[in-house]
Amino acid sequence: MSAVTTTVHELATVDRAKVTGVLRAPGGARTVVTIMHPRQDVTHHAMVPHLLEAGHAVWTQGSRSPNNDLNLLHEQAIVDFAAGHAFLRDQGFERVVSLGHSGGATLAAFYCEQASLPPGERLVATPSGRAVALAEAVMPLPDGIVFMAPHPGQGALLERVIDPSVTNEGDPLSVDPSLDPFSPANGFVPAPASSSYDVEFVARYRAAQTARIRRIDAVARAHVEATAAAADAYDTAHDVADRRAALVPRVIPVHRTDADLRNVDLSLDPNERPYGSLFGRRPDLGNYGLPGFGRLSTAEAWMSTWSVTTTRADFLRNAPAVTVPSMLVEFTGDQASFPADIAAMSDALGSDDLTVTSVAGTHFGGSVRKGEPTGSELAAAQIRTWLDERS
Known part of the structure; x- marks a missing residue:
């Protein structure tokens, strides 16, 4: 591998937000792979060293509020995404390829959906009505996209993991016993043995x-x-009390969002995943703790990101507009994206140049079995081949 030059950049978006990114470029790199996630800092993403070793430059970028999704608006996040893509086009690379991992996959698909439209046809507001500057943004399409361990979108994911047995949104310990996913009466058995929920309970649980x-x-x-x-x-009246009321952040706490039945009943949508969720080996305990998706958000962020009803960032909704060469990488031990998801995503993507592959790994690229190569290592080998074939 040639010597790598690393530079740090602060970019201004079209709506005057600030976003930062790190560009690592081996000498002579002609392709740059951009990695971004709407919620997480990906500066040290596991794929970075593998891509650099293959001779590709890597751009890792944050949104305007990395690691703080209290007011995460996906319409703003793709404005941030656009700033990074425009910056990379100005750096002289021959190809800009996006790599979307987990929630970054839906972000990339949502970006492509909007970037493929004429500016006048792009979204003008978030679901809550906040104006968004997509029409003014320069939104270059990537030359290709790698979707790695894509989940269906933050809203669709939350619908899968939210605990429907909560009876009082103000009481994190409230529970309807007939819907309690961790009650032996409903099919739960203590970890690490796999639980067994019957068809009737699963249907009732998902409806709830x-x-x-x-x-x-x-x-x-x-x-x-x-x-x-x-x-x-x-x-109308210019009363300062009304101005204050308009500025008050109206925040929604959402208790217990680590309760996907599939994380404790491995017979549901089976794959090679280990027992447990993305947040730990004991969802029956972790569900009552602080970690989890969508635990605290403004009403605007709920509508833009966390509600499957109102969010526009939904992989299956956005996928038909993705027409650039695409690669879909499944991890066979994924705890958040299942074989049926990958099949549906494959069918929905609009690209005529689509490669679908699977490697042994867990959602974040770990090993399925001790002593085996990591999912990140296996995925990197296939992604490298895919990039080389299109160079």
């Missing part, structure tokens, strides 16, 4: 998960409407 999302949707809508009413009142 959707119903809980809808109840939180109603809270979010009420918050957004209250904020808008206060802003309108201020515009």
